Amino acid sequence: MSSTAKSKAPRVSRSTRDYALRMPLVAVVLLASIAVAAPWLAPVPPNEIPSDGLITASSPSLTHPFGTDPLGRDVLSRVLYGARVSLGVGTLSVALAVGFGGVIGAIAGFVGGIVDTVLMRVVDVLLAIPRLLLLLVVTAFWGSLPLSGLIMLLGLTGWYDVARLVRADVRALCGRDFIAAARAAGASPARVLWRHVVPHLQPTLLVLATLGLANAIVLEAGLSFLGLGVQPPQASWGTILGDGYVPGGRRWWLTLFPGVAVVSSVLTCNALADALRRRFDGRQVGV
Amino acid sequence: MRDTRSTGGRRHRIVARLLQAFAVVWAAATLTFLLLRLAPGDPYSRQLDGVGLSKAAADALRAQRGLDQPMLVQYARWLGLVVRGNLGWSTMQQRPVAHVLREALPRTLGLMSLALLTSLAAGMALGAWQGSRIGTLGDEAASTVSLVVYSLPEFWLGMLLLQLFAQELQWLPAGGIVEATHEYLTFGERLEDRARHLVLPWLTLSLVGTALFSRFQRASMREAWREAHVRTARAKGLSPWRVRWHAWRSALTPVIGLAGLTFPSLLGGAVLVERLFAWPGMGHTTVAAVSARDYDLVTAAVLLGSAMTVLGTLLADLLQRRLDPRVAA
Numbered sequence: 346m347s348s349t350a351k352s353k354a355p356r357v358s359r360s361t362r363d364y365a366l367r368m369p370l371v372a373v374v375l376l377a378s379i380a381v382a383a384p385w386l387a388p389v390p391p392n393e394i395p396s397d398g399l400i401t402a403s404s405p406s407l408t409h410p411f412g413t414d415p416l417g418r419d420v421l422s423r424v425l426y427g428a429r430v431s432l433g434v435g436t437l438s439v440a441l442a443v444g445f446g447g448v449i450g451a452i453a454g455f456v457g458g459i460v461d462t463v464l465m466r467v468v469d470v471l472l473a474i475p476r477l478l479l480l481l482v483v484t485a486f487w488g489s490l491p492l493s494g495l496i497m498l499l500g501l502t503g504w505y506d507v508a509r510l511v512r513a514d515v516r517a518l519c520g521r522d523f524i525a526a527a528r529a530a531g532a533s534p535a536r537v538l539w540r541h542v543v544p545h546l547q548p549t550l551l552v553l554a555t556l557g558l559a560n561a562i563v564l565e566a567g568l569s570f571l572g573l574g575v576q577p578p579q580a581s582w583g584t585i586l587g588d589g590y591v592p593g594g595r596r597w598w599l600t601l602f603p604g605v606a607v608v609s610s611v612l613t614c615n616a617l618a619d620a621l622r623r624r625f626d627g628r629q630v631g632v
Numbered sequence: 633m634r635d636t637r638s639t640g641g642r643r644h645r646i647v648a649r650l651l652q653a654f655a656v657v658w659a660a661a662t663l664t665f666l667l668l669r670l671a672p673g674d675p676y677s678r679q680l681d682g683v684g685l686s687k688a689a690a691d692a693l694r695a696q697r698g699l700d701q702p703m704l705v706q707y708a709r710w711l712g713l714v715v716r717g718n719l720g721w722s723t724m725q726q727r728p729v730a731h732v733l734r735e736a737l738p739r740t741l742g743l744m745s746l747a748l749l750t751s752l753a754a755g756m757a758l759g760a761w762q763g764s765r766i767g768t769l770g771d772e773a774a775s776t777v778s779l780v781v782y783s784l785p786e787f788w789l790g791m792l793l794l795q796l797f798a799q800e801l802q803w804l805p806a807g808g809i810v811e812a813t814h815e816y817l818t819f820g821e822r823l824e825d826r827a828r829h830l831v832l833p834w835l836t837l838s839l840v841g842t843a844l845f846s847r848f849q850r851a852s853m854r855e856a857w858r859e860a861h862v863r864t865a866r867a868k869g870l871s872p873w874r875v876r877w878h879a880w881r882s883a884l885t886p887v888i889g890l891a892g893l894t895f896p897s898l899l900g901g902a903v904l905v906e907r908l909f910a911w912p913g914m915g916h917t918t919v920a921a922v923s924a925r926d927y928d929l930v931t932a933a934v935l936l937g938s939a940m941t942v943l944g945t946l947l948a949d950l951l952q953r954r955l956d957p958r959v960a961a
Contacts, residue, residue, distance in 0.1 A: 469656050470656050470659040470660050470663070471660075472941070473656050473657065473660045473938035473941045473942050474660045474663065474664065474934060474937070474938050474941075475896060475934070475937040475938070475941065477903055478903070478918065478933060478934055478937055479934075481903065481918070481919065481922050482664070482667065482668065482671075482922055482930060482934075483667070483671075485922040485923050486667075486668065486671035486672070486673070486922070486925065487671055487672065488672075559783070563785045566785060566788075567785065567787055567904050570787065570904070571904070571907070571919070586788070586791070590791065592806060592807070592910075595795070595799055595800070597795055600788070600791045600792060600795060601792075604785075604788040604791070604792070607785060607788065608780075608783055608784055608785070608788070611783040611784075611785070612779065612780060612783040614783075615779060615782060615783050616779060619779070
């Protein structure tokens with residue numbers, strides 16, 4: 346019986362693996378096209394308050410498939426436009442975090458010595474401050490940040506892990522023979538770093554970016570839900586959740602639809618990260 | 633075998649790690665202290681209850697609390713107090729920060745440790761079960777479900793549960809710790825009252841936590857299955873349960889590491905969930921303190937949060953070394 350367990354373990358066929366990677370990739374394209382095509386997909390402008398005076402939350406109907414929010418705005422349109430803000434803020438802040446963390450981590454790992462020690466102690470301190478608390482403090486104290494501010498904030502609080510893991514990768518790579526060979530061949534440190542080390546960071550960076558995106562989307566939604574993130578009247582998935590939520594108010598459509606949008610994006614990211622990790626690990630084993 | 637180093641060496645290492653931990657917490661608290669004071673406004677620049685203060689009254693209060701002093705003086709005074717175990721004065725609640733924490737902290741720790749223990753137990757059981765039958769239908773189904781649950785933002789899951797069980801079905805209370813009538817209930821009814829209020833926030837946190845730990849346990853179990861000592865155990869003809877036990881033992885280390893990383897969420901991670909369920913713990917208090925610009929209370933919350941983060945990592949590391957000699961190498 347143990348032999349059956351053994352024979353089952355490695356049988357993850359190539360096709361299954363590709364399927365696991367292809368599905369989330371299709372979802373990424375789909376989500377991105379929804380965000381880009383929001384103006385053509387949305388039935389009405391996202392901030393349009395009905396002129397017939399129906400300024401109230403109404404449940405889904407034929408004219409408003411996702412219902413309306415307390416100001417009578419069409420939730421479907423707001424969710425579609427919200428994709429631009431939620432996914433845009435997430436993507437840009439992650440790009441910032443991965444770029445910044447990557448540079449810091451690469452410098453620390455490549456230069457080593459006192460530079461490495463100082464940078465990593467700074468990262469230790471920053472990692473110790475709970476991220477959500479820090480975000481709450483900054484957004485509440487500085488009040489109504491513009492979108493660019495929110496992106497900066499999420500980016501500047503998201504790079505610590507990237508820096509640590511990239512540093513570990515760089516240090517491991519620097520001990521490998523091909524780096525020593527490049528050095529012996531007379532390549533400058535900059536060339537060794539750029540041409541020989543950085544290309545090998547791709548798996549780590551890709552996985553971290555995907556996971557970071559999932560995190561950033563949830564954080565943006567949470568902050569906006571509290572009224573501290575994206576500011577009204579701009580629609581993001583978090584603000585729609587926040588606008589609709591009144592304790593005791595029975596407006597399930599204002600919770601369900603924007604929430605499903607958040608979950609489908611986060612699920613896509615997590616599934617993609619799983620698939621990427623499996624694929625890269627497989628390659629490492631192969632090499 | 634386990635104690636290859638002398639106890640003196642180990643003690644030395646622990647002391648060094650503790651010193652380092654203190655330095656990290658001190659630096660994090662100092663950063664917060666500066667961040668708060670560099671931000672526009674202060675506790676008296678707007679009043680909570682909507683009654684504006686006159687400029688003279690606000691200035692008098694600032695002078696009373698020493699907020700008119702230069703930043704360095706304020707910092708020195710604050711540090712002096714903290715070192716002596718005094719976390720300062722909450723301007724929002726008009727009482728010492730320690731009193732606020734004494735009330736809020738146990739509520740958060742109670743809810744969170746219950747949720748963490750449930751998640752750990754359920755997640756490890758599920759993950760270990762999956763890990764010993766990778767690729768089967770049961771494993772694939774469980775993996776898909778836990779991936780979806782893991783992707784649910786906790787506060788959104790809470791909103792759904794709240795609307796379903798508290799508002800539509802009205803089986804459970806919508807928030808708070810106890811009913812207003814709690815004082816007048818008998819002992820048995822009080823217990824039931826507390827339990828009924830606990831169910832929804834506990835369920836929200838435990839479901840997501842279980843998904844997190846089961847994913848991790850499954851992955852580490854899968855790795856452990858390939859290890860030489862597990863193959864040896866199997867080759868010796870041990871029963872499947874004994875073999876599973878061997879694999880599980882070495883799959884434990886990474887899970888403990890994750891538990892250590894999750895430890896600080898006991899304090900701050902569930903800010904939104906506490907807010908949603910009107911659970912008057914640390915998260916709820918912190919959100920209120922942040923909007924009231926309550927300097928000392930916010931700083932204390934961050935201080936506690938970073939102390940827990942550092943402590944969690946340290947404890948996990950020590951436990952891992954104790955359970956798995958390979959870590960120490």
